[in-house]
Amino acid sequence: MPGTTKDMQVDKATLRTLGWLVFYDVNRTLGGLASMELLRRSLGARGWMTDEGHALFVAISRLTPGTNILAYCVALGWQFAHWRGALVSLAAASIPASTLIALLSATLTHIDQLPVVRAIIAIALIVATLLVLATAWNLLRPYIKGTNAVRAGIIAAIVIVLVLMKVTPVRILLVAAAFGVAMASPAAPSVAEVDR
Amino acid sequence: MMIFTLYFLLLKATVTSFAGMGSLPQIRQDFVVTHGVITDEQLSQAVVIGRSAPGPVGAYVVAVGYFAGGWLGAFAAWLAMITPALLVIPLLTLLRRFLHLPRVKAAVDAVVIASAVLLLTSVFRMAMDSVEMIRRVFG
Numbered sequence: 001m002p003g004t005t006k007d008m009q010v011d012k013a014t015l016r017t018l019g020w021l022v023f024y025d026v027n028r029t030l031g032g033l034a035s036m037e038l039l040r041r042s043l044g045a046r047g048w049m050t051d052e053g054h055a056l057f058v059a060i061s062r063l064t065p066g067t068n069i070l071a072y073c074v075a076l077g078w079q080f081a082h083w084r085g086a087l088v089s090l091a092a093a094s095i096p097a098s099t100l101i102a103l104l105s106a107t108l109t110h111i112d113q114l115p116v117v118r119a120i121i122a123i124a125l126i127v128a129t130l131l132v133l134a135t136a137w138n139l140l141r142p143y144i145k146g147t148n149a150v151r152a153g154i155i156a157a158i159v160i161v162l163v164l165m166k167v168t169p170v171r172i173l174l175v176a177a178a179f180g181v182a183m184a185s186p187a188a189p190s191v192a193e194v195d196r
Numbered sequence: 197m198m199i200f201t202l203y204f205l206l207l208k209a210t211v212t213s214f215a216g217m218g219s220l221p222q223i224r225q226d227f228v229v230t231h232g233v234i235t236d237e238q239l240s241q242a243v244v245i246g247r248s249a250p251g252p253v254g255a256y257v258v259a260v261g262y263f264a265g266g267w268l269g270a271f272a273a274w275l276a277m278i279t280p281a282l283l284v285i286p287l288l289t290l291l292r293r294f295l296h297l298p299r300v301k302a303a304v305d306a307v308v309i310a311s312a313v314l315l316l317t318s319v320f321r322m323a324m325d326s327v328e329m330i331r332r333v334f335g
Contacts, residue, residue, distance in 0.1 A: 027251045032216070063304055064287055066280030067216045067254030074281045075288060086285065094278050097251025098258045102270040104245045105262035112241070115333070122329040124244040129322040131247050132217050136319060139215055139312035143305065152309050159313040169222040169314050170212050173307050180306025184299040 010081040015088050018048075018080055022073055023092035033058075035069050035093075039076065053079065070094060151183055197233045199272045202265050205231075206257055206276035211283075214308050216253025217243075221314040223260055224321070233264045240325045252277070 025038035036058055043049035057075045064071035070093055077089030111117050143152040155176055162172045209222035220243070227234050234242075242263060246256020254277055261273025294300050 029250060032253060060284055060287055062214070064280065064284040065211045065214060066219075066283075067210070067252045067277060068214075069216075069252050070254070070278060070281035071284040075284045078285050078288070086282070090278055090281060094252060094255070094274065097249050097255045098270070098274045098277070100249045100251075101245055101255050101258040102262050102267065104249065105242070105259040105270065106267075108241060108245065109263070118329070118333050121241060121244055122326065122333045124248065125240050125322065125326045125329060128240070128243045128247045129319060129326055132220065132243065132315060132322060133319045136217075136312045136315035139218070139308055139315070143309050148305075151306075155306055155309045156313045159310045160317070163314070163317050168225055170208065172314060173212055173310050176306040176310030177303045180302040180304070181299045183306075184302030 010085065015081060015084060018077065018085060019088045019092040022076075022089045023096060026069060026073065026093040027096045032069055036061075036072050039072070043076070048080070049076070154183075155179060197231060197264055197269075199265060199268050202261060202269050203272040203276050206261060206273050207279055210254065210257065210276050211280045212311075213254075214311050215315075217256070217318075218311045218315055219254065219257060220318045223257070224318065227260060227264060234260065236321070236325060237329070238263045240322060240329075243322070 021042045022039065025042055026035045029035045029038060036054070040049060040051070040054040044051070044054070057072050057079075060075055061068045061071035070090060073089040073093040074086045077085030077087070079085070080089075108117075112121065140152070143149070158179060159172055159176065162175060167175075205226045206219075206223070209219035209226065212222060213219040220239075224236070224239055228236055228239055239260065242256050242259035245259040246253070249255065257273045257277050258270050259273075261269040261271070261276070263269075265272065
């Protein structure tokens with residue numbers, strides 16, 4: 001079992017500690033790699049996770065659809081205590097932030113017409129736009145090096161054309177996957193894999 | 197909007213994205229363009245709320261769910277957010293077996309690139325919304 005101590009006796013107290021560490025580390029950052037790094041340190045300090053296990057979980061969480069940090073937490077919990085560990089980790093990582101967001105949404109619907117609130121939202125929207133831009137750039141960055149840049153450029157051009165043709169995102173992703181398979185060179189490793 | 201419909205639409209968006217914000221283009225397509233249950237401004241507000249709170253980046257879908265269906269909608273959105281994460285369990289087994297295949301790697305890479313470019317198109321729309329909102333508030 002890579003990543004965790006193999007023969008650890010997982011009792012309720014240990015599961016509680018795992019849940020607390022996931023809750024604390026995921027919900028004091030803005031998610032993503034920062035949370036993963038905090039979890040590596042916290043669990044590594046207790047001898048509950050190796051660096052190799054961390055690397056494996058990061059790689060697989062990036063390949064799992066959806067939010068990477070949640071996939072990372074499920075993988076971590078699964079290796080730790082199978083379904084019990086996976087569900088405890090997933091709940092600890094997702095419920096606090098989701099509750100806060102639902103409460104903020106409920107509050108905002110009552111006050112979003114106030115001028116001062118609209119001014120705050122306007123400024124926050126600029127920041128959010130930059131953060132989304134940063135997310136897109138972080139996804140794209142590993143693919144725009146060396147010879148893979150040409151392939152990434154072709155895929156980007158195809159996506160833009162399909163967006164302009166008003167093709168739905170799911171269909172665009174399917175076209176991209178088919179294109180990726182067609183363009184695959186049997187011998188060439190992907191740049192992204194090297195970076196990950 | 198029916199809660200099950202809301203769940204499946206959000207699930208479609210989250211399960212076809214490879215980052216927290218990667219679901220944004222599909223959510224806009226389904227919730228703003230096709231069904232019209234939220235506005236572009238509400239979607240932008242959902243992103244703002246999501247980024248204002250600590251925790252997973254993809255949790256902004258909970259705000260989308262709330263705007264589209266109230267508290268039940270928020271719950272359905274939370275379910276839609278966590279469901280794809282459970283796919284990591286079979287992937288732990290499958291990817292160890294198949295990820296070394298060049299065509300599998302290439303397909304995954306292409307999907308990640310495409311989702312990043314789709315996200316960039318959303319950034320363009322959000323930037324336009326920002327300018328418009330600032331013009332209305334401060335203009």
